[in-house]
Amino acid sequence: MNSSEEIISILQEEIESYDTRTQRSETGVVLEIGDGIATVYGLDKAVYGELVEFDTGARGIVLNLERDCVGIVLLGAETGLHEGSVVRRTGRAADVGVGDALIGRTVDALGTPIDGLGPIETTETRPIEHEASGVISREPVNVPLQTGILAIDAMVPIGRGQRELIIGDRQTGKTAIAVDTILNQKGQDVICIYVAIGQKASTIAKLRGTLAQHGAMDYTIIVSSPASDPAPLQYIAPYAGTAMGEYFMSQGKDVLIVYDDLSKHAVAYRTLSLLLHRSPGREAYPGDVFYLHSRLLERSCRLTKEYGGGSMTALPIIETQAGDVSAYIPTNVISITDGQIYLESDLFFSGMRPAVNVGLSVSRVGGAAQTKAIKKTAGTLRIDLARFRELEVFTQFSSDLDAATQQALDHGKRLMEILKQPLYQPKPVNRMVVILYIATGGLLSDVPLDRVRTFTEEFTDAFAAAKPEVMDEIAQTGALSGAAAEVIRTELAAYKEQVSAQWQQ
Numbered sequence: 001m002n003s004s005e006e007i008i009s010i011l012q013e014e015i016e017s018y019d020t021r022t023q024r025s026e027t028g029v030v031l032e033i034g035d036g037i038a039t040v041y042g043l044d045k046a047v048y049g050e051l052v053e054f055d056t057g058a059r060g061i062v063l064n065l066e067r068d069c070v071g072i073v074l075l076g077a078e079t080g081l082h083e084g085s086v087v088r089r090t091g092r093a094a095d096v097g098v099g100d101a102l103i104g105r106t107v108d109a110l111g112t113p114i115d116g117l118g119p120i121e122t123t124e125t126r127p128i129e130h131e132a133s134g135v136i137s138r139e140p141v142n143v144p145l146q147t148g149i150l151a152i153d154a155m156v157p158i159g160r161g162q163r164e165l166i167i168g169d170r171q172t173g174k175t176a177i178a179v180d181t182i183l184n185q186k187g188q189d190v191i192c193i194y195v196a197i198g199q200k201a202s203t204i205a206k207l208r209g210t211l212a213q214h215g216a217m218d219y220t221i222i223v224s225s226p227a228s229d230p231a232p233l234q235y236i237a238p239y240a241g242t243a244m245g246e247y248f249m250s251q252g253k254d255v256l257i258v259y260d261d262l263s264k265h266a267v268a269y270r271t272l273s274l275l276l277h278r279s280p281g282r283e284a285y286p287g288d289v290f291y292l293h294s295r296l297l298e299r300s301c302r303l304t305k306e307y308g309g310g311s312m313t314a315l316p317i318i319e320t321q322a323g324d325v326s327a328y329i330p331t332n333v334i335s336i337t338d339g340q341i342y343l344e345s346d347l348f349f350s351g352m353r354p355a356v357n358v359g360l361s362v363s364r365v366g367g368a369a370q371t372k373a374i375k376k377t378a379g380t381l382r383i384d385l386a387r388f389r390e391l392e393v394f395t396q397f398s399s400d401l402d403a404a405t406q407q408a409l410d411h412g413k414r415l416m417e418i419l420k421q422p423l424y425q426p427k428p429v430n431r432m433v434v435i436l437y438i439a440t441g442g443l444l445s446d447v448p449l450d451r452v453r454t455f456t457e458e459f460t461d462a463f464a465a466a467k468p469e470v471m472d473e474i475a476q477t478g479a480l481s482g483a484a485a486e487v488i489r490t491e492l493a494a495y496k497e498q499v500s501a502q503w504q505q
C-alpha cells in the first residue's frame with residue numbers, strides 16, 4: 001500500500017467513526033418508562049427543554065439532565081413504548097403554532113384543535129418557554145383595562161400589561177370575574193386567551209358556550225388542558241397560551257390572558273417533579289416552584305413603541321383552602337403579581353356578589369391607569385366602605401346609635417348594594433361613572449335600601465336615554481365635567497320625584 005492510499009484509508013476510518021460518535025449523541029434508548037416519564041440513555045447532547053421524538057411518533061420534553069441519562073416527560077400516549085425504544089433529538093425547543101387562525105378556537109396544550117372545527121393553519125411557531133422582555137423594552141402601565149365590574153374598576157383598577165391575581169376559595173366566583181372581563185373586551189381591540197388547567201372538560205365546554213353566546217369567541221382563544229390530560233400537558237398549557245399571546249403582543253396588539261388556575265398547575269408540576277425523582281420541599285412541591293410561576297407571569301408586560309407597543313395583561317387565578325392566603329403557592333403568586341382581588345366565601349354566601357373583599361384587595365400599579373372620571377367619583381369609596389365595615393362590627397349589638405354613626409352605616413349599606421352585580425353584565429365606563437357619582441355623593445340616602453339597586457339601574461337607563469350627549473362625553477373624554485355632574489344631579493332629582501310615590505307603597 002502506498003502512502004496516499006494509507007492516508008485515504010485512515011481518513012475514511014475516521015469519518016466513519018465520527019459518524020457513529022455523533023449518531024450516539026443524537027439518539028438514545030429508553031431505559032425505563034412509566035407514568036408519563038421516560039429515562040433515556042445516550043442523549044448526551046440533549047439540552048434542557050428540548051423536544052425529542054420517540055420511534056412511535058410520540059413526543060417528549062427533556063426536563064432532567066443527569067450524568068448518564070436524561071429524564072423526559074411524555075407529551076403523548078405511552079402505548080408502544082418500552083425499554084430499548086429509540087429516542088431522537090429534534091434540536092429545537094418545544095414550540096406551538098401561533099397566529100390569527102387560532103382566534104375563536106379551542107386548542108390543547110400543543111396547539112392542536114379540539115373543537116371539531118377542522119385544522120388550524122398557522123404559519124408561524126413560537127417556543128413555549130421564552131425569556132421575558134427586558135427592562136429597556138418595557139413601558140409603565142398607564143392604560144386601563146376595564147373589567148366592567150364596578151367593585152374592581154372603582155377600587156382595584158387594572159392596567160394593560162399588569163398581572164392581577166384573582167384569589168379565593170372554591171366556588172366564590174373567581175372564574176366569573178375572568179369571564180366578565182373577557183366579555184367586557186368586546187369592541188375594545190383586545191385578544192383574550194383563556195387557559196384552563198386541570199378543569200373538567202364539561203366545565204370548559206360550558207364556558208365556551210357562554211363566551212360564544214355573548215359573541216366573545218370572535219376575539220378569544222381557549223387553551224384547554226383538562227384534568228384528564230397527563231401532568232406534562234397541564235404543565236406546559238399556560239406557557240403555550242403565553243407564547244400565543246406573545247405573538248399578538250409583538251404585533252402591537254393588547255392581549256388579556258387568564259390562567260384558570262395556577263394552583264392546579266403547581267400540582268401538575270409537583271406530580272412531574274416527584275416522578276422525575278426531584279427532591280420534595282415544603283408541601284412536597286419542588287424547590288423551583290416559585291420560578292415556575294415567576295417566569296410565566298414575568299412574560300406579561302407592556303412594550304414600548306419601539307418594540308411594537310403591545311401589551312399582555314395576566315389574570316392568574318389561585319384557589320385557597322378555607323381562606324388561607326398564607327399557604328405556599330398563594331403567597332408565592334401574591335408576591336409575583338402586581339396586586340390581588342380577594343374573594344371571600346362569607347361575602348359570597350351573604351349575597352354580596354361579586355364577593356370582592358375590598359379591604360384585602362389591592363392593585364399596585366392600576367391606579368395610574370384608572371380612568372379620570374372613575375378616579376374622581378370613586379375617590380371616597382374605599383374609605384367609606386372601610387369605615388362602614390368597622391362600624392358594622394362595633395354596632396352589631398347596640399340599638400342606640402347617634403345620628404352620625406347611623407348615617408355612616410346607611411351610606412355604607414347603600415354603597416354595598418350598588419357594588420352587587422349579576423353575572424355576565426359588565427358595565428361600560430360612563431354607566432359606572434353615573435352610578436358612582438350618585439352613590440358616593442350620598443344622593444341615594446333617601447332611596448329605601450331594598451330599592452337602591454333597581455333604582456340606580458333604572459335611573460341610569462333613563463338618564464342614558466334622556467341625555468345621550470352627556471353619556472357620550474363621559475365615554476369619549478373619560479372625565480366628568482362640572483356641567484355634566486350638574487345635569488346628573490338635576491335629572492336625578494326629577495327622576496326621584498317621578499318614582500318616589502311608589503316607595504311609600
Ligand SMILES: Nc1ncnc2c1ncn2[C@@H]1O[C@H](COP(=O)(O)OP(=O)(O)OP(=O)(O)O)[C@@H](O)[C@H]1O
Pocket residue numbers: 168169170171172173174175176177319353354421422423
Ligand atoms: N356575580 C355573581 N352573581 C351571581 N352568581 C354568581 C356571580 N359570580 C359567580 N356566581 C355563581 O357562583 C358559582 C361559582 O362561580 P365560579 O365558577 O366563577 O367560581 P369559582 O371560584 O371559579 O369556582 P371553582 O372553585 O369551581 O373554580 C357559579 O355557579 C356562578 O354562576
